[in-house]
Amino acid sequence: MLMRLLLCWMMAFVLFDPAIAQSVNYVGSEACIDCHTQQVEAWRGSHHEMAMKHATATSVLGNFSDQSLQHDGKTNRFFTKDGDYWVHIAGADQQLADFKISYTFGAYPLQQYMVEFADGRIQLIPFAWDSRPPEQGGQRWFHLYPETTPVDEFYWTNAGQNWNFMCADCHSTNLKKNYDTKTNTYQSSWSEINVGCEACHGPASGHIDYVTQVDARESASHASERMGLVRDLSVSVKEWVAKQGHKTLQPAAIVPTEQVQTCAQCHSRRTQLNQTVDHVKGSFLDRYRLSLITPELYYHDGQIYDEDYVYGSFLQSRMAQKGVTCTNCHDPHTAKLTVAEEAVCGQCHVSPEYASSEHTLHQPGTEAAKCTTCHMPETTYMQIDPRRDHSWHVPRPDLSQHIKTPNVCTGCHQDKTNSWADTELGKRFPNSAYRYQQHFGVAFYADSINHQAAPDALSYTAQDSSLSEIIRGSALSRMAGNTGQNTLVALARAVKHNSELIRLGAIEGASGYGWPERWQILSPMLTDPVLAVRTETAGSLGVFWQQMSLPQRELLNQPLQEYIEIQMFNADRGFGRTNLANVYRAMGEMDKAVLWYQGAIEIEPYFAASYVNLADLYRSQNKEALALAVLLQGMNAQPNDSALPYSAGLAYLRAGEKQQAIAFLKKAAVMAEGNSHYWYVYGLALEKTDALAASKAIKTAFDLSGNPQHLYAQCEVLARNYQLGEVAAAFERCTQLLGKMVPPEVVSQLEANIKS
Incomplete structure (x- = not known):
């Protein structure tokens, strides 16, 4: 269970010597007890102290006295054997087996349990103990993710429930992941298994040395200011x-x-x-x-x-x-x-x-x-x-009724509407400075529905100095794909901003630009002082490696190497290996790229992006049969991802197998539901076999995106097939709607095409 409450605080002690800061070590919470009795007693039993424990009689809260729970037609058991705690549950192969519980995870309102495997992986089982009192519905076993299957990231034996990657850095002190890329194993280590004193205060050996060696002649006030601690955890406002x-x-x-x-x-x-x-x-x-x-x-x-x-x-x-x-x-x-x-x-x-x-x-x-x-x-x-x-x-509520966000008023008054709540607040607070006040949520909502005004609204939001930096950075990131003048102005200002969150948002925001525009926008951040900013910049620009001059490659090289190091650190996940493969592909090292894509598939077979990217690499090499084989393998391993049938549909189109292509493109569009592009491509593929069905599919794309180009494409399909059956009436309806969104000459040209 992920920690919920805020981390540690201490009195305003400051670092007393940079040299000590570089040489300090972790000493363990036990070393703090004698001097900090009150704080240690408060910590005992807290969420921090109980963040993770070895599974013992004192740490385990769940009932393991041969309890059983039915799930998905199977009987799961919780029992003890030779003083240890065990579960009888379905494993990666969906077959029931016994697993020893090695660790507890959290305490209240639920406690989870972890199994350690021979390869060093520590995985959270899918069943948790409800530790609330019985009168609150507690003291029972329940399944945390009852809908998950073995192809889901969060199935208990998969990466989404892997402690070493997902949880360890927060639930233990001084955690070292120690993942071996070659053997795909872990040897994770920690100085304390739970969140101890040093998880917040930092390594305390310098503090211990100071308080044991402090000159008795120093004044008490001076000593209180220089205690050998490496972090200042005091409040920012003293008065x-x-x-x-x-x-x-x-x-x-x-x-x-x-x-x-x-x-x-x-x-x-x-x-x-x-x-x-x-x-x-x-x-x-x-x-x-x-x-x-x-x-x-x-x-x-x-x-x-x-x-x-x-x-x-x-x-x-x-x-x-x-x-x-x-x-x-x-x-x-x-x-x-x-x-x-x-x-x-x-x-x-x-x-x-x-x-x-x-x-x-x-x-x-x-x-x-x-x-x-x-x-x-x-x-x-x-x-x-x-x-x-x-x-x-x-x-x-005035905002909620327009952008479809939750509102606390109607969250309680569920029989009422947001309009009612807005009216009531208007009566109670007639001079409110908040009601109908401009809000960034309107721009974010407009972007989500592809409203034509969204790009400019996001640009203005990104440049609004009254908003928090994280909102402005988020507005920039949502500009991805936009290339208008206001977008360019917002990005140009963002890359020079002193806020790292604003600069970070600009990287994704510039993704709509190709070469060389993206280089001109982002290249100044290749020397950014902040690691995440300069490495994400390198990752964004690295795709253009083949188009770069030698001086440009030299400027990119160092941050790109740092980007590679980050992916290597995360090579225990499919995304890390796929990112590495993408770098090597961009640099023309195709054999390396193939190996990293295949490695991603091996360690995380349900990660769809690795198949899609590997298939695209094969396509670029005119190895269409290999590309299709990879996509079919991916659909078998991960049947729930729409990108795989979409890519397979395109592969079948290139191979000239129209019916297979249409079947997969339809599957992708239906699976993705809200992906307008999938419906658009599916519609285009349908045109020669069923123009009306093609029109309906492209209309679905327009309904989802609000993009006039999709509506124009629908009218074009109908124009090309005007002589067929009911097409003429559909064309008239389409052009009437299009006429409300484009200049009259656009519709006139479509009508002229029919007559010609």
């Missing part, structure tokens, strides 16, 4: 003051510390880039690639959709901009709130109006009247684990 014109306390000064970046290591959705660079003293993006506000993780208005572990939400907030840090609200040792929930917000929101029913709109003392109910709504993950949104959005 909150009342200021005229503000209803909340304001920071007297904001002095950035290392607390939030320390917490962000685990409380963020990110990809790890290495295990050596210090993400606390340097940039967070030197070690981790933070996920931006993507449709896969967030709603259009930035509310949490999938698990985001807090940091991505927090960066959107005014709290972050005002210098609030994790320990302003959370005790890092107990992982609980520092004060009662109803009093946390009152630390700064001191105006009496915030607690009044006129503000909360609900009876004082009720759940509905709590600040968190409206401003930090909960989303339940893993079936029983509610997590609060840390972006602190103001409820906007």
Whole structure:
């Protein structure tokens, strides 16, 4: 189970000597007990202390006294044998077998269990123990992912449930993954199996040395400032003051510390880039690639959709901009709130109006009247684990009714509409500065439906200095594929911005440009001081290797080598090996590329992109039979990915096997549902056999994309087949709709083509 509560804090101790910082070692939490009894006692039993444990009688919460649970027609058992804990469940081959439990994972509201395999892999089994009290529905076994099959990434023996890659960096202290690419094995190590003191405070040998060797003549105050610790985990705002014109306390000064970046290591959705660079003293993006506000993780208005572990939400907030840090609200040792929930917000929101029913709109003392109910709504993950949104959005039913995002008002008043909620808020807050206020969510929603105004809306959002950096960076990343003038202006400004998140977003945002425009836009970031920025830039530009001059290749070489090192670090995953293969293919080293693609298929046979890319390489070499064989192999290994039948359909088209091609293209379009391009290509392939069916397929593409080019293509198909049956009437309907979106001469030309 992934950790939910915020990481550690300490008093404002600063690094006392750079030389010590370079030589410090991990000493273990036991070394802290004698001096820090109170903190250690608070840590005992916390989410951090229970993040991972060896499976023992004291750590295992689940009932293993020969319990059974039916799932998918099979009887799963939980039992003990020779003092160890065991499960009888289906393995990778879907056959029931016994597996020994080696580790526990988390504690509340559920506890998971892990099996260690001979190759060093540690995998989380699909069944979890509900550790809540019986009156809350707890004290039972349940299946976390009941719909998964062996071809799913999150099937328990697959990479999505692999502790070494997915979980270890956060649930253990001083974790070294130690993956061997050649043997596809792990020898992962750690200094402590759980989240110990040094997971947050850093290696403590320098601290131990200092407190045992400090000169007794030093003053107590001087000693308290120089304790040999390598991280400053104090709060950023030491004093909150009342200021005229503000209803909340304001920071007297904001002095950035290392607390939030320390917490962000685990409380963020990110990809790890290495295990050596210090993400606390340097940039967070030197070690981790933070996920931006993507449709896969967030709603259009930035509310949490999938698990985001807090940091991505927090960066959107005014709290972050005002210098609030994790320990302003959370005790890092107990992982609980520092004060009662109803009093946390009152630390700064001191105006009496915030607690009044006129503000909360609900009876004082009720759940509905709590600040968190409206401003930090909960989303339940893993079936029983509610997590609060840390972006602190103001409820906007006026926005929700237009961009189809959740709203807390109708989340509780489920018999009402967003329009009702908006009207009610208008009555209660007639002078609200938020209601109908411009919001980035409109631009993000417009992009999701391919609205013609979306490119410009994203460009303006990316350049809006009133928005948080993560929102602006996310707007830039969503510009991918756009090439208009405003897009170019936004990108040109972004690559020079002092925010690493904005520069990061610009890389994907420039992906619509080819050579040499992309080089002109992005090449300045090949020398960026931040690892994630310069290496993603290298990855984006590397595809043009063959078109580069020698000086350009020389400039690209170092960051590209760093990019390769990152992929090597992640070569235990199919995406890492596929990225490596893509680099070698771009450089013309085809044999190396084939080996890495094949390696990706070997270690992660359900990762569809490796098959698609390998098949495309074979296609480029005119090895059509090999390309098709790879795609058919991929569809057998991963039947749920639409990219494979789509690519197979194109392969059959090239081979002149029209019926096979149409069958696979239709399958891809139906599987992908919302992929307008698949419907468009399927429609074009259908034209010579069934013009009306082709028209309907292309119309589906238009309905999905709103792209006038798709509608024009539909009208063109109908024009070419005008003499057939019902086509004439369909053509008239198509051109009438097209006429509302394009200049009259475009329709006139189509009509002229019919007459000619």
